[in-house]
Amino acid sequence: MTNQGLNLIPILLTFVGLLMLMYSLRPTAAICKKSQQKGWCLLYYLILFFVLGYLISLIRFVSAPVFTVEYLVHSLILVSGGLFVLMVTQLSHRSILQVEESTSREEYNALHDSLTSLGNRHYLHRAATSLIRERTSFTLLVIDLNNFRQINNAIGHYLGDELIRALSIKLRQHLPEQCSIYRMSGDEFTLLWEKTTDIELELLANQIHELLSSPLDIHGYSLHISASIGVSCYPRHSGNIEKLLQQAELAMYACKRRGSEYLVFSEELNQGAKEKLAIAARLKEALKSKEFQLYYQPVIESADSSVHGAEILIRWPQEDGSFIPPNLFIPIAEQSSMINEITCWVIQQCLLELPALKKAGFKGNLHINLSAKDMHNPSLVTQLKGAVSKGEIQPQQLIFEITESTMMTDINQARKMMTLLARTGFSFSIDDFGTGFSSLSLLKVLPLSQIKIDQSFVTDMEASSSNTSIVNSVIYLAKSLEYSVVAEGIEDRQTADRLCSMGCHYLQGYYFSKPLPLDSFTQYLQNQKTLVH
Numbered sequence: 001m002t003n004q005g006l007n008l009i010p011i012l013l014t015f016v017g018l019l020m021l022m023y024s025l026r027p028t029a030a031i032c033k034k035s036q037q038k039g040w041c042l043l044y045y046l047i048l049f050f051v052l053g054y055l056i057s058l059i060r061f062v063s064a065p066v067f068t069v070e071y072l073v074h075s076l077i078l079v080s081g082g083l084f085v086l087m088v089t090q091l092s093h094r095s096i097l098q099v100e101e102s103t104s105r106e107e108y109n110a111l112h113d114s115l116t117s118l119g120n121r122h123y124l125h126r127a128a129t130s131l132i133r134e135r136t137s138f139t140l141l142v143i144d145l146n147n148f149r150q151i152n153n154a155i156g157h158y159l160g161d162e163l164i165r166a167l168s169i170k171l172r173q174h175l176p177e178q179c180s181i182y183r184m185s186g187d188e189f190t191l192l193w194e195k196t197t198d199i200e201l202e203l204l205a206n207q208i209h210e211l212l213s214s215p216l217d218i219h220g221y222s223l224h225i226s227a228s229i230g231v232s233c234y235p236r237h238s239g240n241i242e243k244l245l246q247q248a249e250l251a252m253y254a255c256k257r258r259g260s261e262y263l264v265f266s267e268e269l270n271q272g273a274k275e276k277l278a279i280a281a282r283l284k285e286a287l288k289s290k291e292f293q294l295y296y297q298p299v300i301e302s303a304d305s306s307v308h309g310a311e312i313l314i315r316w317p318q319e320d321g322s323f324i325p326p327n328l329f330i331p332i333a334e335q336s337s338m339i340n341e342i343t344c345w346v347i348q349q350c351l352l353e354l355p356a357l358k359k360a361g362f363k364g365n366l367h368i369n370l371s372a373k374d375m376h377n378p379s380l381v382t383q384l385k386g387a388v389s390k391g392e393i394q395p396q397q398l399i400f401e402i403t404e405s406t407m408m409t410d411i412n413q414a415r416k417m418m419t420l421l422a423r424t425g426f427s428f429s430i431d432d433f434g435t436g437f438s439s440l441s442l443l444k445v446l447p448l449s450q451i452k453i454d455q456s457f458v459t460d461m462e463a464s465s466s467n468t469s470i471v472n473s474v475i476y477l478a479k480s481l482e483y484s485v486v487a488e489g490i491e492d493r494q495t496a497d498r499l500c501s502m503g504c505h506y507l508q509g510y511y512f513s514k515p516l517p518l519d520s521f522t523q524y525l526q527n528q529k530t531l532v533h
């Protein structure tokens with residue numbers, strides 16, 4: 001290498017060092033912006049100071065271009081220093097970006113639902129709280145799918161998830177922009193809408209129902225869904241987001257029960273919810289202190305008007321002589337495991353009262369109502385098998401009544417439990433037939449032996465030709481499946497006669513007798529005996 005070439009080496013090395021130093025100013029400035037630590041700003045000014053030093057050295061090397069070992073070492077130190085500063089600042093910047101990225105990913109996950117990518121409950125909280133802070137009015141709509149559990153059981157959880165995903169896309173695509181959608185859990189969505197007038201609300205609710213009315217195509221299945229909508233408004237109903245959500249949910253459950261399009265929260269609903277809470281609190285105590293009572297309603301053989309059996313109906317007498325109706329407290333007990341304890345008590349009490357019934361000449365079947373949660377209670381099987389093995393009851397004597405919706409809640413579990421009990425000799429009747437959504441093919445796979453036609457078709461059968469046709473068809477269906485058939489809710493003679501002529505096997509209703517407590521029922525049995533003799 002020529003002398004001139006050698007002279008350039010310190011200049012080049014110092015220049016490269018200077019470039020690296022200058023390049024490291026960029027990541028350092030970026031870190032200064034992000035980091036709260038003052039040290040990074042100090043480093044930034046230090047680098048600027050070094051840049052100045054490097055420039056002076058460079059000018060010195062350029063103005064006296066000679067090659068000495070001292071110059072070489074000097075320039076090597078300068079280039080290494082530049083490289084060091086560049087590496088430290090670049091790597092630090094990159095690590096800070098990575099930390100930032102994973103923090104924002106975590107934050108996103110904490111605020112979004114993983115299945116649909118919609119905002120979740122926390123996100124809704126955050127958005128609503130900021131609107132409340134700004135005193136901006138808004139409406140909350142809680143949308144819950146009807147019978148999603150049944151659909152999920154029928155098509156499987158994977159397709160159930162696909163259905164939820166497809167629905168979330170549909171809602172996002174078609175609902176107005178001012179409407180943000182959140183997925184709260186399972187099949188429950190919430191809309192946060194910055195509008196509050198009744199007309200706008202009605203239009204939106206109609207739009208939602210219209211969207212749901214066209215079926216969703218999920219892997220070749222055309223699925224029809226419907227939903228119940230509960231509404232609450234800020235500031236009309238509350239200034240607290242948790243409370244607003246509770247109110248909208250309360251309205252949604254009431255909407256589901258009433259089968260209406262949508263329901264806006266009202267104080268009346270709140271009162272009902274408080275009453276339910278009070279009943280739920282009292283149920284445990286009532287069970288412990290044996291406040292419940294069994295009533296018996298006769299089931300009549302249509303062929304000869306004899307007493308074929310009786311349905312056991314629970315009663316909860318109050319101190320003032322009134323009764324809390326089972327239609328009120330059973331659904332509350334069904335929301336907890338309390339219903340299992342109630343069912344076990346009913347069976348136990350029935351076994352205790354059986355000797356008195358036998359003494360009065362009763363040889364018929366006893367019908368006991370079961371709830372969906374009873375299908376998951378193994379101690380029910382233990383209790384019943386125990387009673388059979390101790391000879392307290394003959395299994396042929398008990399018929400369990402299960403509604404269609406109970407069976408459809410978890411069809412596999414219902415089948416398991418029913419098969420287990422049917423093997424021991426107990427039999428099953430479908431209660432309130434015609435009011436649920438069971439599929440006839442599913443009914444065939446269950447160990448059933450009886451259908452009870454719901455009283456809503458029977459009571460005013462004479463006045464309604466469509467009800468007469470329904471009852472006729474159910475009797476025909478039961479017979480072709482080789483089931484027996486009971487009509488309940490018979491309140492007059494004409495209906496009873498008509499049902500006899502239609503070939504209905506058994507009859508039940510106020511026309512024959514209201515549900516009676518044990519002593520009145522045994523008296524009723526005695527009277528029947530004397531009538532027959």
Ligand code: C2E
Pocket residue numbers: 297312313314325326327330343346369370371401431432455459488489490491508509510511515
């Ligand atoms: P369900 O099993 O369908 O019982 C028939 C209901 O219809 C009874 O009401 C009965 O008193 C009433 N009923 C009978 N004949 C007539 C009639 O001619 N006209 C009218 N209007 N009503 C009639 P209840 O005793 O109030 O029971 C209501 C529901 O509560 C029952 O409906 C059943 O689902 C539930 N339930 C009652 N006892 C129990 C129980 O021990 N366990 C469970 N899980 N549910 C029960």
Ligand code: MG
Pocket residue numbers: 311369401431
């Ligand atoms: Mg029943």
Ligand code: MG
Pocket residue numbers: 431432452454455488
């Ligand atoms: Mg019934």
